Amino acid sequence: MNLQNHKNSIIEEGFTVINNIFSDEEVKKISEVIQDIDTSKETFRKSEDLFAIRQFLKEIPEVKELIFNENLKRIIKEIFGENYFTVKSIYFDKPEKSNWYVAYHQDLTISVDKKVELENFGPWTTKQNQFAVQPPLDILENIFTIRIHLDDTDENNGALKVVPKSHAKGIYRPETIDWNVETENICNVERSGIMIMKPLILHGSNRTTNGKKRRVIHIEFSDRELPEVLNWSERMN
Structure with a gap:
């Protein structure tokens, strides 16, 4: 794994894809743990188009050691650095019949433990007793997102599409995208692969x-x- 190329790609383009991070056996085990859970809690969201588990690592702690295998730990250390910790985790299942379309957007909020008046923090949203806020730009610029794929994903089943380099342009309103200048990239990821992206990259599916x-x-x-x-x-170290 030449991680320097991937690191450069994240800095310059805002994203990268690395396949073969998990073995078939690991993917199977992760899937089995998810299938066995009690889905009646309020952090779980279920509809025909979407099944989601918020606070995924908190809700299903037994999945942690499967996810943070040697490959992933090495990637985090070499690409992100020694001092990074997890701050948010969600599991998404986009089912076979899903008509769920996600328009271009940036991920502009972080999950925090309470709502307080703070300079440069806002607007706020509250969902199911979970607080989210838009923090100052430098905090957003510093976040990395890893998306672990449990299925082969391409443009036909909701692969993420991104606007390369848009992560470096601050808050970027999707309605102002000039397609004469910008390009769209579809991020195909194989089952057992990951996509790493900066939350400020414009993305949709x-x-x-x-x-x-x-x-x-x-x-x-x-x-x-x-x-x-x-x-x-x-927060989890």
């Missing part, structure tokens, strides 16, 4: 058209401490 599942574990990492009164709600 199309509906599923090939009747195949798309299961993804989304984990965000930071090495920043928040102002004293505020904590990352899912």
